[in-house]
Amino acid sequence: MTLDLQVAVVAFLAMALGEAWRVTVPGVVRDAPLAQATAVALAVSTAWPAGGADRAGPAGLIGPLLLACLATLAVAGVRGHWASLPHDLARTATTVLVAGVLARVSPPGIRSLYEQAGRLDPHAPFTALLLLGVAILAVGAPVVGRAVVHASVERRSLAAELGAHLVRHGPLILATASTAAVMALSLHVLGSASFLLFLVPMALLQPAVTRQRRIREAQRQTLFALSRLTDQAGLTTPGHATRVARLAVPVAREAGVEDADLADVEAAALLHDVGQVGLSRPIPGGATVEISLRDQRRVAATGAAILARTAELSRLAPIVADVGVPHHWAVERGDVATTSRVVRVVSAYDDLAGTGTRLGGAHNPVSAMERILRATPYEYDPDVVDGLIRHLVRTGALTGSDLARLRRLQPGARSGAPDRAS
Structure with a gap:
């Protein structure tokens, strides 16, 4: 040969x-x-x-x-x-x-x-x-x-x-x-x-x-399995955590989160509602956006306590705990990670744009963003909200006319007072 x-x-x-x-x-x-x-x-x-x-x-x-x-x-x-x-x-x-x-x-x-x-x-x-x-x-x-x-x-x-x-x-x-x-x-x-x-x-x-x-x-896969606990228990709308995780990653990029931290963004988004398993009375539709800030902090703190007991997920405990912190408190503290702010905004958007909330009905991103903008910057980080809007425009969820309508509600065009009591 x-x-x-x-x-x-x-x-x-x-x-x-x-x-x-x-x-x-x-x-x-x-x-x-x-x-x-x-x-x-x-x-x-x-x-x-x-x-x-x-x-x-x-x-x-x-x-x-x-x-x-x-x-x-x-x-x-x-x-x-x-x-x-x-x-x-x-x-x-x-x-x-x-x-x-x-x-x-x-x-x-x-x-x-x-x-x-x-x-x-x-x-x-x-x-x-x-x-x-x-x-x-x-x-x-x-x-x-x-x-x-x-x-x-x-x-x-x-x-x-x-x-x-x-x-x-x-x-x-x-x-x-x-x-x-x-x-x-x-x-x-x-x-x-x-x-x-x-x-x-x-x-x-x-x-x-x-x-x-x-x-x-x-x-x-373990993270995804844990995120479905609240779905299986009827505490959240089916697929909420997965949708939040899928949307939070590109929004985090828009908000300037480093690529090395995107894995934590996805993980925290998947597990941000796990604290609802400790509630004595379920939230209607699992929409934390509809409850008071005090109850939001309680859900976040319970979830953080659960994660803190596991060696692999304990690093996510502070991030999940801070998801319940409104933006005006986050500014005062000065140590709330952008990851937590992103998950807070995206979770609210999914609650408001989907079903199971007072808004109800079909998927309505414009109405959801209007409500989020009315509570910005009191509850939500303006930079993260702007990143969410840019992503929704890029993916076609918002049109040019929708964008012009929302721009009038953004901070600077209106006051930042909240639209509901905390």
């Missing part, structure tokens, strides 16, 4: 193994780092495919692309993963094409990275760094693509989605890209032995990455 054919066969087996053994978490996109590292190495290495005068040109990508797609298709056929096959093929093709095209770009008078990678010269360290950069772009391209699609479908901020996806997948992208770069540089010297030498460490790392993702997903 010639060297090139041996490299192709071993590479196919490595990619098939990578496709069959992925970083898999239920409900989370499945990554195939072993397959991607091998595909990138083939796309930029001079060790394969053999023959052909134009392998340094676009035609040289045909072999690696077909081999990688064939491995993806073969594993899907054996395991019956037909539903995810289009996404898997798109990931494979994107990885190979980005790596191969970038490596073959040749500015006038300069050899392409593909040509430099096959030679050891004094510029080898610089070539290796360039190759690592190309590998990072190639492995990260499918992640960026998923972020763009998700932002478009969910009508969310593209920058925020890109940041969230890159934070989640960044370490694995770097590990995969560095492995691919080292294999690409060594393939023409070590041949198929490169796969054994450099994929084994990645294979040993993969179970740890999978375990970490499973732990994080289990923690997140």
